Amino acid sequence: MRKSGGRRRFVETAAIWGAFVAIWATAAGAFASNVVAAENATSEIRRGPFIVRADFDLTPLEEELRELDSLLDEITRTFRLPKLRENVVVRIFRDEATWREYWNREFASAPYRRALYDRKNYLFDRDGANGRVYLCVNPLFKNDLRHECAHAVLAAALGRSVPIWLDEGIAEYFERPASERLTNATWRPRTIERLRRGEFSTLESLEKLAGMNEMSPVKYCDSWAWVCWFLNGPDAVRDVLPQYLNDLASRKPFAAKPSKRLKAIAKDGAAERSLRRFYGAL
Numbered sequence: 001m002r003k004s005g006g007r008r009r010f011v012e013t014a015a016i017w018g019a020f021v022a023i024w025a026t027a028a029g030a031f032a033s034n035v036v037a038a039e040n041a042t043s044e045i046r047r048g049p050f051i052v053r054a055d056f057d058l059t060p061l062e063e064e065l066r067e068l069d070s071l072l073d074e075i076t077r078t079f080r081l082p083k084l085r086e087n088v089v090v091r092i093f094r095d096e097a098t099w100r101e102y103w104n105r106e107f108a109s110a111p112y113r114r115a116l117y118d119r120k121n122y123l124f125d126r127d128g129a130n131g132r133v134y135l136c137v138n139p140l141f142k143n144d145l146r147h148e149c150a151h152a153v154l155a156a157a158l159g160r161s162v163p164i165w166l167d168e169g170i171a172e173y174f175e176r177p178a179s180e181r182l183t184n185a186t187w188r189p190r191t192i193e194r195l196r197r198g199e200f201s202t203l204e205s206l207e208k209l210a211g212m213n214e215m216s217p218v219k220y221c222d223s224w225a226w227v228c229w230f231l232n233g234p235d236a237v238r239d240v241l242p243q244y245l246n247d248l249a250s251r252k253p254f255a256a257k258p259s260k261r262l263k264a265i266a267k268d269g270a271a272e273r274s275l276r277r278f279y280g281a282l
């Protein structure tokens, strides 16, 4: 799932370099070609913090783009996030071939992804946005839009990155329409299988993952499963992720990780047993 058709969020180790490159490029009078591409956009729709651009008429996609309102509302409500600090630019390509061409020009050093959330610390950005979502019209357009914009909403609300397992777990959770979030046909059956085989990742092991190259498909699966359980499991655990994210947003220097918070409320493997029951993998 995360091979040629997958997605990639650039981790922010490159953020400072991004800012440096932006300054250098401007000083040299040479604009990065993604800026040029944005300037060439002939169609723009604004929906709250989202600035959606394309070089084709976006009117036929208006219904799909309405998803952005409900996604923003749901994510901020679920995690009780503060108001977004930044806008988000969403760049849509007319088809996969056009996107692939752009990818080969701009991101060639990385393995191809069908959609992307890229974040840089732009010092002066006319859109007031550090985050850029790139995606193309394709049969899974709505899923791609929700997935990448979930990353964007989190980062724009927190003004910082989120641990990779949680970032991807949340994006996987919200990429499905609301009616399919719990029944996710990709991850739920695999979760049950992994639990039965004793292969399921502990929360502690997911929290140690440091970058996208460590996010194998099974890590996506387990990250989705933990997030889904945290949000829909016993009442006692539903506050764990909102509280953790809010601690990150308020820059608490030592925000306890979710595994530590969980241990304080569910002792002696009670959380793992609850998760097994939740997925019916007893």
Ligand SMILES: [Zn+2]
Pocket (backbone or CB within 6 Å): 007, 008, 009, 147, 151, 167, 168, 171
């Ligand atoms: Zn992602």
